[in-house]
Amino acid sequence: MSQPKEIPKNYDPIEVEERWMNTWKKEDYYFDRHSKKPQFVIDTPPPYPTGNFHIGNAFNWCYIDFIARYKRMCGYNVMFPQGWDCHGLPTEVKVEELNGITKNDVPREEFRKMCRELTLSNIEKMRKTMWRCGFSNDWSNEYITMMPEYYKKTQLSFLRMYKMGDIYQSEHPVNFCTRCGTAIAFAEVSYEDRTTKLNYFDFDGLEIATTRPELLAACVAVAVHPDDERYTSLKGKTLKVPLFGHSVKIITDEAVDPSFGSGAVMICTFGDKQDVHWWKQHKLDLRKAIDMTGRMTSIAGKYQGMTSTECREAILADMKSQGILKRQVPLDQHVGTCWRCKTPIEILSERQWFVKVHNDEILEKARQISWTPEHMRSRLENWAQQMEWDWCISRQRIFATPIPVWFCKKCGEVILPDEADLPVDPTVDKPKHACPKCGGNEFVGETDVLDTWMDSSISVLNVTGWDGSKVPDLFPAQIRPQGHDIIRTWAFYTILRANALTGGKPWEQILVNGMVLGDDGFKMSKSRGNVIVPEEVLSKHGADAFRQWSASGAATGQDIVFSWNDITAGARFQTKMWNICRFAMMQLEKGGPESDKAEVLADRWLMHRLSQVEKDVTGFMNVYNFDGAIRVIREFARDIFADNYIELVKGRLYSDGAGRASALYALRTTIDALCRMLAPFTPFFAEECYTILTGGKSVHKQSWVDFDYVDKLALDEGDLVVKVVSEIRRYKHDAGMALNAPLGHVVVYTPFEINDGGDCASAINANVEFKCEKPKLTRAVSDVKFNFGVIGPKLRKQASGYMNAIKALPEDQILNPPKTVKVDGAEIEVIADSFEPVYSFSVEGEKVEVLTLSEDVIVTVHKN
RNA sequence: GGACCUAUGGUCUAGCCGGUCAUGACGUCGCCUUUACACGGCGAAGAUCGUGAGUUCGAAUCUCACUGGGUCCA
Numbered sequence: 001m002s003q004p005k006e007i008p009k010n011y012d013p014i015e016v017e018e019r020w021m022n023t024w025k026k027e028d029y030y031f032d033r034h035s036k037k038p039q040f041v042i043d044t045p046p047p048y049p050t051g052n053f054h055i056g057n058a059f060n061w062c063y064i065d066f067i068a069r070y071k072r073m074c075g076y077n078v079m080f081p082q083g084w085d086c087h088g089l090p091t092e093v094k095v096e097e098l099n100g101i102t103k104n105d106v107p108r109e110e111f112r113k114m115c116r117e118l119t120l121s122n123i124e125k126m127r128k129t130m131w132r133c134g135f136s137n138d139w140s141n142e143y144i145t146m147m148p149e150y151y152k153k154t155q156l157s158f159l160r161m162y163k164m165g166d167i168y169q170s171e172h173p174v175n176f177c178t179r180c181g182t183a184i185a186f187a188e189v190s191y192e193d194r195t196t197k198l199n200y201f202d203f204d205g206l207e208i209a210t211t212r213p214e215l216l217a218a219c220v221a222v223a224v225h226p227d228d229e230r231y232t233s234l235k236g237k238t239l240k241v242p243l244f245g246h247s248v249k250i251i252t253d254e255a256v257d258p259s260f261g262s263g264a265v266m267i268c269t270f271g272d273k274q275d276v277h278w279w280k281q282h283k284l285d286l287r288k289a290i291d292m293t294g295r296m297t298s299i300a301g302k303y304q305g306m307t308s309t310e311c312r313e314a315i316l317a318d319m320k321s322q323g324i325l326k327r328q329v330p331l332d333q334h335v336g337t338c339w340r341c342k343t344p345i346e347i348l349s350e351r352q353w354f355v356k357v358h359n360d361e362i363l364e365k366a367r368q369i370s371w372t373p374e375h376m377r378s379r380l381e382n383w384a385q386q387m388e389w390d391w392c393i394s395r396q397r398i399f400a401t402p403i404p405v406w407f408c409k410k411c412g413e414v415i416l417p418d419e420a421d422l423p424v425d426p427t428v429d430k431p432k433h434a435c436p437k438c439g440g441n442e443f444v445g446e447t448d449v450l451d452t453w454m455d456s457s458i459s460v461l462n463v464t465g466w467d468g469s470k471v472p473d474l475f476p477a478q479i480r481p482q483g484h485d486i487i488r489t490w491a492f493y494t495i496l497r498a499n500a501l502t503g504g505k506p507w508e509q510i511l512v513n514g515m516v517l518g519d520d521g522f523k524m525s526k527s528r529g530n531v532i533v534p535e536e537v538l539s540k541h542g543a544d545a546f547r548q549w550s551a552s553g554a555a556t557g558q559d560i561v562f563s564w565n566d567i568t569a570g571a572r573f574q575t576k577m578w579n580i581c582r583f584a585m586m587q588l589e590k591g592g593p594e595s596d597k598a599e600v601l602a603d604r605w606l607m608h609r610l611s612q613v614e615k616d617v618t619g620f621m622n623v624y625n626f627d628g629a630i631r632v633i634r635e636f637a638r639d640i641f642a643d644n645y646i647e648l649v650k651g652r653l654y655s656d657g658a659g660r661a662s663a664l665y666a667l668r669t670t671i672d673a674l675c676r677m678l679a680p681f682t683p684f685f686a687e688e689c690y691t692i693l694t695g696g697k698s699v700h701k702q703s704w705v706d707f708d709y710v711d712k713l714a715l716d717e718g719d720l721v722v723k724v725v726s727e728i729r730r731y732k733h734d735a736g737m738a739l740n741a742p743l744g745h746v747v748v749y750t751p752f753e754i755n756d757g758g759d760c761a762s763a764i765n766a767n768v769e770f771k772c773e774k775p776k777l778t779r780a781v782s783d784v785k786f787n788f789g790v791i792g793p794k795l796r797k798q799a800s801g802y803m804n805a806i807k808a809l810p811e812d813q814i815l816n817p818p819k820t821v822k823v824d825g826a827e828i829e830v831i832a833d834s835f836e837p838v839y840s841f842s843v844e845g846e847k848v849e850v851l852t853l854s855e856d857v858i859v860t861v862h863k864n
Numbered sequence: 865g866g867a868c869c870u871a872u873g874g875u876c877u878a879g880c881c882g883g884u885c886a887u888g889a890c891g892u893c894g895c896c897u898u899u900a901c902a903c904g905g906c907g908a909a910g911a912u913c914g915u916g917a918g919u920u921c922g923a924a925u926c927u928c929a930c931u932g933g934g935u936c937c938a
Contacts, residue, residue, distance in 0.1 A: 378867080741898095
C-alpha cells in the first residue's frame with residue numbers, strides 16, 4: 001500500500017480510483033467454501049453480453065455491491081458471482097451483420113462458433129467497466145451460459161423435468177416469420193403502421209368485414225357481441241363459408257367490438273392474437289391455411305401453393321365475380337412484422353416443447369420469499385394467477401442450448417441421452433443405444449433449441465452448486481437482486497424451476513430495484529437521445545460519485561431519474577469529506593497526547609451523535625434502504641461533524657491545553673467510523689481516507705461499525721451549546737459583523753450547569769459565561785403554543801374551541817391555568833401539557849441584546 | 865385493454881402506519897478571503913405537496929374519481 005506523504009489539497013477521484021483499481025486484488029472478494037462464517041449467496045442477474053454494460057445494469061450492480069460489501073464487513077462469507085446470459089437472437093443478428101451473411105450460409109457449428117467468439121469479446125469489455133465501477137464481484141464464481149459446463153446443467157435440468165412429466169410436446173400457435181423460417185418471440189415482433197383495405201362481403205347472408213380474405217379457408221367460427229341486437233336471432237346457428245363451403249358456428253363474445261366493421265367478425269386460425277385467444281377460449285377447430293414457407297396449404301383448394309398475397313388477390317377477384325364482395329374501405333392498422341426483415345408475421349401452429357406451469361406451487365414459494373419492496377410480490381402473484389397456458393421453451397434458432405433429444409426414425413419414440421453423456425448436441429451426436437421401444441438404430445436429432453430463460457432460470461442452482469445429485473448445500477441463496485421489469489420472466493421462471501428441481505424456494509429474499517430513466521424523465525432510448533453511458537459519468541466524476549447517485553437518487557424500488565446534479569452533489573460531498581479528513585490528519589500528525597476516551601463536553605456530544613448515526617445507518621442497511629443510509633451519513637458528516645463540531649473545537653486543537661487530547665480522540669474515532677460506513681458506497685474514497693488515517697490499512701478488511709455510546713446529558717448540553725453558537729452567528733450576520741469578529745461579553749442563562757471547556761467562547765470569539773440561573777429580565781407572555789398530539793385525540797371536535805378559549809385567557813391564567821375553561825357554553829377541563837406559553841423578554845437596566853433560544857435558555861450579549 | 869408503481873419549491877428528491885413553522889441536493893440572491901475546504905461558510909427568497917371530492921378537530925400522508933408519467937403484459 002502506498003501512503004502519500006503530503007495529503008494532496010484537492011481530491012482527484014479519477015487518479016485515486018484508478019490507483020486503487022490497479023492495487024486491489026480480485027482474490028479479496030472470493031467466496032470461501034471452507035469458511036465457518038455464515039454464508040451470504042447472491043443470485044446476481046446474468047446480463048446479456050451486448051458489449052455495453054448499460055447504466056441500468058450499473059445501477060442494479062451498485063445495489064448488489066452495497067450489500068456485498070456491507071455483508072462482508074458484518075462477518076458474512078459473501079458470494080457475489082457474475083454470470084452471462086449469452087444465448088439469443090441479438091447476437092445471431094449481430095454476427096450476420098458483422099460478417100455479411102445469414103445464419104443458413106454457414107454450417108450450424110461454424111455459426112455457433114462465430115457467436116461464441118463475439119460473446120466472449122463482449123464479455124471482456126463489460127468486465128472492464130464493472131471493475132472500473134468498483135464492484136466487488138467474485139470472479140472465481142463466474143459462469144457463462146453458452147459454455148459446456150453450464151449448458152450441460154441446462155440440459156440436465158431439461159431431462160429431469162421431462163422425466164418428471166413437467167416438460168411435454170404439443171402443437172401451439174407461435175409467431176412465425178415465413179421468410180426467416182423461424183418462430184419468434186413477442187419481443188422480436190416490431191409493429192409498423194400500414195394502410196390496408198377492410199373488405200365487406202356477404203358471408204352466407206351475413207355481412208362480414210375482414211382485412212385478411214386469404215384466410216377464408218382457415219375460418220373456424222363467426223363471432224358477434226352477445227348484446228348486439230342485430231344478431232340476436234343468429235345465436236347458435238351455423239353458416240356456410242363462401243367459396244369453400246365448410247360450416248362454421250356463430251359464437252358470442254364480449255370482446256367483439258360491435259362498432260367495428262359490421263359487428264360480426266370471422267375467426268381464422270390464425271389471423272391475429274385475438275383469434276388465438278378466441279380459438280383457445282371457445283375450443284374451436286384448427287385449420288392451417290398457410291404453411292411455414294408462407295404458401296397456401298391443401299385446405300385452400302384451388303388456391304393451394306399460392307403465396308398469401310397472391311391468394312388474397314385471387315379470392316377477392318372470385319368474390320367480385322360471384323357478387324359477394326360488397327365494398328372496400330381503407331384502414332390504418334398496426335402490422336406485426338419480423339424486426340429483422342420486416343416481413344409481416346404469421347401466427348402458425350407448430351409442434352413445440354412446453355414446461356408445465358404449476359401456479360399454486362409458484363405462488364406458495366413466492367409467499368415464502370421476503371420481498372423488498374413488499375408490493376413487488378403482487379406483480380408476480382397477478383401474473384401467476386392469470387397465466388393461461390404453459391411456458392413454450394422451444395425456439396427455431398441456432399445460437400442456444402440444444403434440446404437434448406432424438407427421435408427414432410422408425411417409431412418416432414423420444415430418445416434421451418444418458419445424463420453422464422451431457423452435454424450433447426443432437427444435430428451432431430448420436431444416441432449410444434438402440435431405440436428402447438422398437439430397437440431402431442436410425443435417429444433424427446431435435447433441431448429446435450431452448451429458450452434462453454431455460455438457461456438463466458437455473459442461475460441460482462448453478463451458483464449454489466447443483467449437479468443433480470441432491471439439493472446443494474448452499475441452496476437456497478440469500479438474495480436475488482433484480483429489476484422489476486423481469487419479475488414476470490426471470491423471477492417467475494426461477495421460482496418455477498427451483499421448485500421443480502429441488503422442491504424449495506430459490507432465495508430467502510428478493511430485492512427489486514427500479515428502472516433508470518433519462519434526465520428528461522423518460523426511459524432512455526436512442527431515438528429520444530437521452531441515453532447516458534456509465535463510461536461518460538466515470539470519466540467525468542469517477543465511480544464513487546456515480547455510486548452515491550445510485551444510493552441517493554431515489555428510494556429503494558423506485559424508478560430513478562438520471563441527474564448530473566446528484567452526481568455533482570456526490571462529487572462535492574467527497575471534496576468536503578476529503579477536507580475534513582485533511583483537517584483531522586493535520587491535527588493528528590501534529591502529535592501531542594491523544595486520549596482514549598471523550599472527556600470534554602463537545603467530544604462526548606459528538607460521540608453520542610455518532611453512536612446514533614451508526615444505529616440509524618445500520619438499521620437502513622439491514623432493510624436495503626440505501627438512500628436513507630447515505631442521507632444520514634452525509635448529514636452527519638456535513639452538519640454535525642464539520643459545521644458544528646469542528647468549528648467548536650478548533651480553539652482547543654490550536655492550543656496545547658488538556659482539551660486537545662480528547663478532541664484528537666473524537667476526530668480519529670469519527671473519521672474511522674465514517675470511513676467504514678462509507679466503504680460500501682464509495683469504496684475508493686473510503687479506502688483512500690482510511691489508508692491515510694491508519695497508515696496503510698484497508699477499510700474493506702475492517703468490520704462494520706459497532707459503536708455504542710450513550711451520554712444523554714452530553715447530548716442535551718451539547719445541543720444547547722451548538723444552538724448558542726449558531727444563534728450568535730445569525731446575530732452577527734444580521735448585525736453585519738464578520739463571523740469571527742470579537743463580540744465582548746456573552747452570558748448564557750441555562751436551567752443546568754454547563755462546562756463546555758471554553759469551546760463556545762473560541763467559536764464565537766467572545767467572553768462567554770454560562771449561568772445556571774434565571775436572568776433578571778422582565779418576561780411577558782406573547783403567545784401560546786399548543787400540543788396537537790394531546791389536544792386532538794382528547795377533544796376531537798371541541799379542539800379548536802378549546803384552543804380559542806385558552807388563547808383568550810389573561811396572562812396570569814396562562815401561567816397558572818384554571819381547572820376548566822368555557823367552550824360553547826360548556827365547562828371543559830384544562831388538559832395537562834396541552835399548551836405552553838411563549839415568552840418575550842424585555843431588557844432590565846443595562847443595555848444588552850437578548851436572544852431567546854427557548855423558554856428557559858436566554859442569551860444576553862454585552863457589546864463593548 | 866389489464867396489473868402494479870408514481871405525481872412534493874426553477875430542476876431532482878425525502879417524508880407518506882395523519883399532528884405544531886414539509887427534508888435535502890442542484891440552481892438563484894445577499895454577506896463573509898474565519899489558519900480543512902470559495903468544489904467553502906453564514907443567511908435569504910422560492911412549494912396552498914397533479915386536479916376534484918370524501919373521511920377527520922386536523923390530510924403531502926387515508927379513501928374514491930379524474931389527468932399526466934413509468935414498467936411489465938395483453
